[in-house]
Amino acid sequence: MDFINFTAIFVAALSSLLVGFIWYSPKVFGNIWMRETGVNMEDGKKPNMAMIFTLVYIYSVFIAFILTALTIHQSGALGMIGGPAFIDKALPSYAxxxxxxxxxxxxxxxxALHGFMTGLLLIMPVVAINSLFEKRSWKYILVTGFYWVVTCTIMGGIVCGWTKDGFHFSSIH
Known part of the structure; x- marks a missing residue:
């Protein structure tokens, strides 16, 4: 069984942009985020959005890649034998x-469950710690942190549920 589905990783990374477009739109949390960060899109200092979206996508690929290991438990068994190069040398118990x-x-x-836990218990605290030292508001921490909780939930679902034979939807065991 292949654990690293690069198509799923690349699609999961795209989901971070899609969630961001919705999450940070003015009708959702965009106005709150801009007010809390002091960003003003009307001040004439337009950021290079192509570069920003490209880097967001690249970093999101990194997150989706690690979520693969965090959501697919069989990858732990593969790691215990030394990786894919050692499958033919593994003890019969692995097979x-x-x-x-x-x-x-x-x-x-x-x-999605493991993505949610990763977002809530790993990424949210990182966002909060950095934000506290940057003297950001709690509104900023909650808007940014929960963006990542939602995004990791979706990304985790995609990388875990998308197997060779399509998406798997079933109950959480």
Whole structure:
């Protein structure tokens, strides 16, 4: 079973842009975010949006890549034998484990759960810590932090649920 689905990673990374377009629109949280950051799109100092969106996408690929390891538990078993190069040298117990559990917990819902936990328990605290030292407001921390919670939830669902034979939707075991 392949654990790294690069198509899923690239699509999951795109989801960060899509969520951002919605999340930071003026009708959702965009006005709050601009007020809390002091960003004024009307001041004539337009940022290079092409460069920003390109870098956001590249960094989001990194996040989707690590979410693959955090959401697909079988990758841990693969790591225990040394990686893909060592599958043919693995003990029979690895093959038995993968035969029994190779597709277990491979669903959008399961990945979304782990993505949510990663966003809430890892990324939200990082955003909060940096924001506190930058003397940002709690509104900023909540808007930015929960953007990442929502984004990681979606990204985790995509990278975990998208297997070779399509998306898997099932209950969280």
């Amino acid at each position: 038995a484990f993968m035969a029994d559990y190779g597709g277990t917990f491979r669903s959008f819902q399961h990945g």
